[in-house]
Amino acid sequence: MQETLGAASGMVRLTFLVQNLYAEIGRGCDLTVAQAQMLCTLTDRPMGMAELSGSLGLERSSLTGLVDRAEHRGLVVREAVPQDRRAVNVSLTAAGADAVHRFHAQLTERLDKLLADLPARERDQFTRTLRRIVADVPPVFAD
Helix, strand or coil, rough: CCCCHHHHHHHHHHHHHHHHHHHHHHHHCCHHHHHHHHHCCCCCCCEEHHHHHHCCCHHHHHHHHHHHHHHHHHCCCEEECCCEEEEEEEEEEEHHHHHHHHHHHHHHHHHHHHHCCCCCHHHHHHHHHHHHCCHHHHHHCCC
């Protein structure tokens, strides 16, 4: 019996594939999936806790623990916001930037290998389609 694969099933399977690679490479970089996601989100700029919570889809209490652990490891630092003494921004430290760059490079290499056997035209079409699908999703992993 030949398997039929619809778009929804294909996207779910692709999600599992990417999540597994994310976890595998994260382990190799000594990062949990949540830490890797947070560091990728902070790559371009510091963020306040509320914005970071929204970007990662985490409750504030869960995010606080994640930031605490990453801060303890020297990956991020909390900085007071001068205009609002109750608010803090979370930003990468040099060690956090190094970790996320290593993670990003390794993950990008592995993801590129997944598409390597596709003809150039199919890769280009896949990329155009992905851009349309994720157009309204905030960037958290820049090429």
